[in-house]
Amino acid sequence: MTYLPTTAQPGLAHADPGGARSSPSATARSVLGLPEPVVQSAARAATRRTLERVGGPLGLATAAAPTIAFVAADAVAGLGPAFVALGVTAVTACAVRLARRESPGSALAGLLVAAVCATVAAVAGEARAFFLPTMVLPAVFVVAYVISFVAGRPLAGVMVNRLSGGPRDWRRHPALRRAYVVSSLVGLAMAAANLVLRVVFYVADEPAVLAAIQVGATTLFALHFAVTLVVARRLAARPRTAPALSTPTTR
Known part of the structure; x- marks a missing residue:
């Protein structure tokens, strides 16, 4: 890695009195004798890749927003306003997914699922449906x-x-x-x-x-x-x- 030569060649620390190649955190670790945070960086990279696979926090929030909006509006104002809140949130979520350059198929699928669920609830006349x-x-x-x-x-x-x-x-x-x-x-x-x-x-x-x-x-x-x-x-x-x-x- 590019940041390891300063530790592999100790003489460079005296050759560069200005410390242009070492960050303050690297200097502090060198003075205190602490190891480079390679393992921590690897763990963070793995966590980041895992979250990216599922769309990240924003992707998860976008997928959950229509359901939360429907239930919250139903609890506050009834089934009719809940359908309005669902429609607005579902369309917004679809637009957000398309803006993030996600698959158009998955974005439209989310919109279709919301429409099907709303239709079943409207026919049954109750939110749980x-x-x-x-x-x-x-x-x-x-x-x-x-x-x-x-x-x-x-x-x-x-x-x-x-x-x-x-x-x-x-x-x-x-x-x-x-x-x-x-x-x-x-x-x-x-x-x-x-x-x-x-x-x-x-x-x-x-x-x-x-x-x-x-x-x-x-x-x-x-x-x-x-x-x-x-x-x-x-x-x-x-x-x-x-x-x-x-x-x-x-x-």
Whole structure:
């Protein structure tokens, strides 16, 4: 790295009395004998990449805004104003996504989901029905995870492997397969808990709690997917031929 030569060549500290190449923080670390924050920087970089995978804080907030606006307006002014708040917020969220150069398909999909949920709530005449369409999603994931385990192809591997650059025969890659199995088990548990909580609070007619569950579940699933992708990419980058290099010396 470019900032390490000052420590690798101590003589440069005397050759540059003005300290033009060293920052105040680097000088303080040198005087106090503290190590360079390489590990901390790596952790921050990994965290930043993970957040970027799910759209960052702004992306998560944009996705949650229509649901929060609908429930808040319904609690304050009733179902009619809630539809107005939902429409304004959903269109604004779509515009923000397009301005951030996100996929037009995903931006329009968010708008379509809001429209479908609003239609169901309008037909049923109650706010909790807004969450009926999205309640199908965790049920679909539970079924998909179970089927993937029965088929011997963990769902996390099917969804993530190509994006992570993993090999086609990832099921024969022990580290990758193990990571995908663990990720799929976690995903199955999350989807099942999500479904149960949604059913319980739908029956109890708690739209505010349903909104909190939907926003929280969306964030958790996005982070789960991003972490799985980061881990899979690191495992896929490991050379699989490394153990074979030592075999000629043992024969």
